[in-house]
Amino acid sequence: MASGGVARARLAEERKSWRRSHPHGFVAKPATLPDGSVNLMLWNCVVPGKQGTDWEGGHFPLTLHFTEDYPSRPPDCKFPAGFFHVNVYQTGSVCLSILGSAWKPSITVRQILIGIQDLLDNPNPDSSAQNLCYKLFIEDMPEYKSRVRQQAKRYPSLV
Numbered sequence: 001m002a003s004g005g006v007a008r009a010r011l012a013e014e015r016k017s018w019r020r021s022h023p024h025g026f027v028a029k030p031a032t033l034p035d036g037s038v039n040l041m042l043w044n045c046v047v048p049g050k051q052g053t054d055w056e057g058g059h060f061p062l063t064l065h066f067t068e069d070y071p072s073r074p075p076d077c078k079f080p081a082g083f084f085h086v087n088v089y090q091t092g093s094v095c096l097s098i099l100g101s102a103w104k105p106s107i108t109v110r111q112i113l114i115g116i117q118d119l120l121d122n123p124n125p126d127s128s129a130q131n132l133c134y135k136l137f138i139e140d141m142p143e144y145k146s147r148v149r150q151q152a153k154r155y156p157s158l159v
Helices: 003-020 109-121 131-139 141-154
Strands: 027-032 038-048 059-065 076-078
Touching: 003 027, 003 038, 003 109, 027 109, 038 109, 059 109, 131 141
Parallel strands: none
Antiparallel strands: 027 038, 038 059, 059 076
16 A cells, blocks of 8 residues: 555544544544545644643644655644744744654544643743743733633634
């Protein structure tokens, strides 16, 4: 089977598994093409903010872009451009170890999304992707938390 076949077969299996059982509040589904067919290489997701955190109440849109090299290479994970978080670049790209140096082909879409949800409230300031977020996180936590809560309000539940 060609490498692209491996990627699509793996993603088809992950889709089946996700549809059978997924964490409450999360959404992960392949994009639909204009002809109604499914694009397994692009997934539209929603990551809910954890209860009891400043992210609570937010349902944050995220796209997963897979290549034909998946699962040997991780997907590119992006929030909307300008997303406010220490470990998210202005482009929306997520900076997370399991999407880079700690990537293993056994990591699933489920694990990626749960890891990103955990990252929301547990940023890694040693791997900062946005200077303003980093500066507020280190020097003005009340303002950082205020901006996080504002962002959570910008992305309310779609349900």
